[in-house]
Amino acid sequence: MGNIGSVMNACARFAGGSSQAVIVSEAEQLKYADKIILPGVGSFGEAAAELKARKLLETLKAKIQEGAPFLGICLGMHLLLERSQESPGAKGLGLIKGEVLKFKSAKIKVPHIGWNDINAKSKTQNAKILKDVADGSYVYFCHSYYVKPDDEDVVVAITDYGLKFASIIAKDNIFGIQFHPEKSQAAGLKILENFIKL
Amino acid sequence: MLTKRIIPCLDVKDGRVVKGVKFEDLKDAGDPVENAVYYDKAGADELVFLDITASSDKRDIILDVVKRVAESIFMPFTVGGGVRNIDDIRALLNAGADKVSINTAAVKNPGLIKETSQRFGSQCIVVAIDAKLIPNTQYPIHNTKHWEVYVNGGRTSTGIDVIDWVKKAEGLGAGEVLLTSMDCDGTKDGYDTELTRAVSRAVNIAVIASGGAGRLEHFYEVLADAGADAALAASLFHYREFSVKEVKDYLIKRGASIRI
Numbered sequence: 001m002g003n004i005g006s007v008m009n010a011c012a013r014f015a016g017g018s019s020q021a022v023i024v025s026e027a028e029q030l031k032y033a034d035k036i037i038l039p040g041v042g043s044f045g046e047a048a049a050e051l052k053a054r055k056l057l058e059t060l061k062a063k064i065q066e067g068a069p070f071l072g073i074c075l076g077m078h079l080l081l082e083r084s085q086e087s088p089g090a091k092g093l094g095l096i097k098g099e100v101l102k103f104k105s106a107k108i109k110v111p112h113i114g115w116n117d118i119n120a121k122s123k124t125q126n127a128k129i130l131k132d133v134a135d136g137s138y139v140y141f142c143h144s145y146y147v148k149p150d151d152e153d154v155v156v157a158i159t160d161y162g163l164k165f166a167s168i169i170a171k172d173n174i175f176g177i178q179f180h181p182e183k184s185q186a187a188g189l190k191i192l193e194n195f196i197k198l
Numbered sequence: 199m200l201t202k203r204i205i206p207c208l209d210v211k212d213g214r215v216v217k218g219v220k221f222e223d224l225k226d227a228g229d230p231v232e233n234a235v236y237y238d239k240a241g242a243d244e245l246v247f248l249d250i251t252a253s254s255d256k257r258d259i260i261l262d263v264v265k266r267v268a269e270s271i272f273m274p275f276t277v278g279g280g281v282r283n284i285d286d287i288r289a290l291l292n293a294g295a296d297k298v299s300i301n302t303a304a305v306k307n308p309g310l311i312k313e314t315s316q317r318f319g320s321q322c323i324v325v326a327i328d329a330k331l332i333p334n335t336q337y338p339i340h341n342t343k344h345w346e347v348y349v350n351g352g353r354t355s356t357g358i359d360v361i362d363w364v365k366k367a368e369g370l371g372a373g374e375v376l377l378t379s380m381d382c383d384g385t386k387d388g389y390d391t392e393l394t395r396a397v398s399r400a401v402n403i404a405v406i407a408s409g410g411a412g413r414l415e416h417f418y419e420v421l422a423d424a425g426a427d428a429a430l431a432a433s434l435f436h437y438r439e440f441s442v443k444e445v446k447d448y449l450i451k452r453g454a455s456i457r458i
Contacts, residue, residue: 005294009269042319106402111321111373113404114427115243115457116200138201138457140274142296142321160199183274183296185238 006182007039007073010189014196027059035196036060036068039182040075044100044145045087047075057093064095069173069198074143077169077176086145095174098149108162111144118157118167118179127156129168129175131194139167139184139191146178201457202421203243203428204445205406206435208233210279211250213259217436230263231270237435238271240442243457245271246299246376246430249279257286261293268294276324278376287314291322299324299376302349305356305363308370315371324406325372328352329360329393330380337361342396352380360393361400368401375401376430378408386412389420389429398425406430414440414448422454 004023011021021037024030038060040047051057064070072080081092084100092100103110115138120130146165149155159167159178169176175195181188209216214228226232230247237245247267249260257280264277277290278299287298304311304325315323328348335344337359345360364375377397379390389410398405407426411417411434420426434440449456 005292006268006272006296009294010272109402109404109427111403112200113321113374114200114203141200142274144320180274183272185272189272 004039006180007037007192010182010192011037011196013189014193019196025054025056027055030056030059030063033063034068035070035198036063037071037073037195038076038079039073040078042075043086044075044078044084044092045090047079048087048090048092051079061093061095064093064174067173069195070175071195072174072176073182074178074180077178078145078147080169080174080176081147081149084145096147096149096154096169096171096176097151098147100145100147102145103161103163105162111142112161113142115139115184116141116159116161116167116179118159120157121155127170128198129156129170129177129191129194131190133187133190133194137187139179139181139187141167141179142183143178147176199455201243201455202426202449203406204241204417204442204449204456205244205246205428205430206237206242206442207246207248207408207430207432208436209248209250209432210260210263211252212256213251213263216250217433231266234267234271234275237442238273241446241458242273242442244273244428245275247275247277247279249277251280254280261289264290264293264295276376278324278326284310284314284317287318287323291318295322297322297324297374299326301326301328304367304372305347305349305358308366311367311370311372315373320371320373323372324374324376325364325367326376326378327360327363327367328378328380329390330355331390331393340396340400343392345393345396348380361396364397364401368403372403374404374406374427376406376408377426379410382410383408384433385410386434388412388416389424389426391419391424394420394424394426398427404428412439414445417445417449418452418454421449422452 155166157168274296276297277295329345337344347358404427406428408430411431
């Protein structure tokens with residue numbers, strides 16, 4: 001999941017004209033991005049190490065701090081936080097304070113796989129990512145870990161899976177989405193479109 | 199709340215959907231992409247493509263199908279059939295499959311589950327199990343009947359107990375189980391609810407029930423009563439005996455948690 005090809009296919013629907021989706025793997029290319037999407041593959045620790053090894057980490061942080069809109073999907077969302085139970089000791093970007101926890105309950109199956117609903121928490125400014133997306137829309141999830149930000153105000157939408165967790169977070173120009181918009185049919189594509197048209 | 203999934207399955211041979219049926223809504227009944235788009239619009243929650251291409255030198259055809267499907271639909275899909283090793287899995291994922299199901303190769307080499315789930319993530323490794331009841335046999339350890347794992351498309355018995363195998367597969371990192379009852383497959387008499395219940399209770403990963411769907415109540419039985427997380431059907435959807443919408447409307451009416 002977090003298939004970069006699927007994200008590219010979805011972006012291709014809304015790109016065009018002055019906007020174009022490009023896969024980058026080097027800091028030099030990243031510098032020219034207006035908006036950044038980070039889909040997730042692998043584990044928290046591996047991804048954090050990979051960003052560091054490719055010298056993307058600093059540029060990524062700098063771009064986000066300059067105000068470039070950023071969207072982290074699934075693991076890409078997790079990386080916004082400081083740390084994760086998935087990889088103790090590994091450091092995230094820390095742009096959102098808090099940690100990533102594992103689902104632990106005998107009552108639920110892990111990974112959380114399938115279509116679940118998202119419920120907008122409040123009409124914050126960053127709810128614009130949910131523009132024209134009906135509250136309670138079903139989207140596709142596929143994950144074993146979820147984010148727990150220290151600041152409740154960054155939570156834009158919550159989802160109930162035995163416990164209520166943050167399925168969308170946002171802070172200024174930073175967005176994190178737990179589910180896979182690129183796999184969530186109309187509702188997911190609308191969310192991606194909202195981000196691309198920010 | 200997490201919803202139960204309805205999953206149409208398409209058999210693909212040499213890049214074409216087999217048993218293609220000409221319907222007004224399809225221009226080319228054998229085109230996998232057109233079928234995928236049809237089911238996407240019809241409200242399916244996910245799709246499974248089973249590659250039944252016999253000769254191994256035609257294997258690459260499925261990669262092209264996967265690539266074209268991934269460009270056309272924005273919903274999750276699984277690809278299985280003839281997956282032998284980590285290279286096959288990587289190629290399918292790179293082509294755009296969200297998940298890959300492994301069957302015979304996993305039984306022959308259980309380490310493949312561990313290796314690939316660690317490399318690509320548990321969420322994309324589906325272990326497919328073909329189960330057959332061994333009558334008049336109890337399996338005392340699990341206090342259930344004894345179902346045996348079959349491989350090579352159901353042709354070869356392994357002697358392995360299904361409950362033992364599913365627990366082992368979970369421990370090795372499988373993200374989901376695609377459980378086919380060989381006894382019920384093709385009968386249209388309903389899913390094997392006893393098998394599904396036994397497997398669902400044995401593991402804490404999602405179970406996709408397969409084999410036997412013929413009537414609407416079969417979906418309810420296996421999802422609501424037997425504890426399956428998803429129900430797969432092939433010919434029932436393929437021959438338009440019921441639409442995905444009819445199945446979902448029925449399940450909603452009976453109070454099941456279903457995505458509209």
